[in-house]
Amino acid sequence: MPETAMNAGQVSGFYMPELAKVYRTCRKETDIIIEAGMHSGRPLGHMPGQFVQVSVFGYGEVPISICSSPTRTPDRFELCVRPVGGVTKALYNKNSEDWIGIRGPFGRGFPVDLTKGKDILVVAGGIGIAPLRSLINYIMDKREEYGRLIIVYGAKTPDLILFTSDIEQWENQPDAEVYLTVDEADNSWNGRTGVVTLPIREIEIDPARTAAMVVGPPVMYRFVAMELLKKDMDPDNIFFSLERHFKCGIGKCGHCQLNDLYVCHDGPTFRYSDLLARTEAIEAWAPEKDQD
Ligand SMILES: Cc1cc2nc3c(=O)[nH]c(=O)nc-3n(C[C@H](O)[C@H](O)[C@H](O)COP(=O)(O)OP(=O)(O)OC[C@H]3O[C@@H](n4cnc5c(N)ncnc54)[C@H](O)[C@@H]3O)c2cc1C
Ligand code: FES
Incomplete structure (x- = not known):
């Protein structure tokens, strides 16, 4: 299996969104950075370059890259969202204490092991x-x-x-x-x-x-x-x-x-x-x- 591929045996958060709480937001005119954590307390467990499927209840689900490093705050993760349509605009309006849904992390990220020493x-x-x-x-x-x-x-x-x-x-x-x-x-x-x-x-x-x-x-x-x-x-x-x-x-x-x-x-x-x-x-x- 590629080093950063998703774990295909993973059930939780695979088909069904898991609840995540928004802890902090930093909103500018053109984008928002959302810091969130899984309600279950599990670390997201991502690698750089992976994404999550983010649900905004009543609006839909979109893929968003995880912009924080797994080496920092393992129980929290950050998403940077540019509002371009229905779901991303709904995400842009999120505030701390709000809930979102998360599936993932998914996908093959950057080859951080393969490129060691380079x-x-x-x-x-x-x-x-x-x-x-x-x-x-x-x-x-x-x-x-x-x-x-x-x-x-x-x-x-x-x-x-x-x-x-x-x-x-x-x-x-x-x-x-x-x-x-x-x-x-x-x-x-x-x-x-x-x-x-x-x-x-x-x-x-x-x-x-x-x-x-x-x-x-x-x-x-x-x-x-x-x-x-x-x-x-x-x-x-x-x-x-x-x-x-x-x-x-x-x-x-x-x-x-x-x-x-x-x-x-x-x-x-x-x-x-x-x-x-x-x-x-x-x-x-x-x-x-x-x-x-
Ligand atoms: C792997 C991956 C990682 C991503 N990471 C981020 C991120 O970190 N931050 C972020 O803000 N956005 C990211 N995106 C893009 C984000 O998923 C789309 O902007 C979002 O799906 C748009 O949904 P919407 O309902 O807000 O808008 P919609 O109304 O669905 O779309 C608005 C406009 O954006 C176009 N669009 C929608 N999705 C895409 C897409 N995937 N590629 C190209 N054009 C698209 C539509 O054609 C339409 O013109 C990522 C997409 C992928 C595939
Ligand atoms: S989004 Fe369904 S196969 Fe990739």
Whole structure:
């Protein structure tokens, strides 16, 4: 079984949502961070890159990445939600003491065991930072087990940058390299401007000892893959997390099918080399072979 795949024998929280209590929320105009804990008291038991199916009673159920690291507060977990439709807007309105339903954790997360000893290049676009924040804090807590930690994070505008206090901490770590950029600057911004591929170009990496973990909008994947291949990275060492419409979240209903794969069960994290043969996955963002 893959190292972070769900435990298929697990019954509790597998088909039936379990109650979880909202302990704390941090709401901004564009998103909310919800800290919750299982009513049963069981630790969520997730790994970075996994997701939960979150129910808002009377509204529905949606997949949301777990954005906290399992190395911190094992009896609590955090979700970062951007309100885009019915269920996520209902989640956005949650307050402490409210109840939500949780199934999971599900899916295959980032290959944290397989990449031990390697330099880790994290590339996040937009809300893609949510699962990667779990990974980054996991690596921070096991720092001696990994090589360099390089974090590239791009947001559309400065007000859309998430986890600003984490970013400040990462920037203050001598053994982390942080490249933050925005597509469109405003008067409050005196940092980098431009898409995430620009800082990637600047960074010198040893392709043989680097693993890249990438989460963001599909259009970003095409260009990030191009930059990483230009740096001689092997597609075996590049990992993308994919998004599809999920229903069951456990490989039963076929809603998330991508060629012969179920994204919810076989992913959401995939090796780039495994996606190259899956036309459905890469037709929108694969680098063209003749592009230099
Ligand atoms: C593995 C995974 C992890 C996710 N993690 C997060 C997270 O950490 N935070 C977060 O805010 N969101 C996350 N999402 C996206 C979230 O699940 C969707 O935004 C949510 O399902 C929308 O449901 P809704 O009822 O609010 O809106 P709907 O009314 O169902 O949809 C609103 C709009 O979003 C589009 N949409 C809905 N679901 C998806 C999807 N999966 N992919 C692309 N477009 C979609 C719809 O087509 C529609 O245009 C994740 C999705 C997946 C598959
Ligand atoms: S969401 Fe049902 S199989 Fe993936």
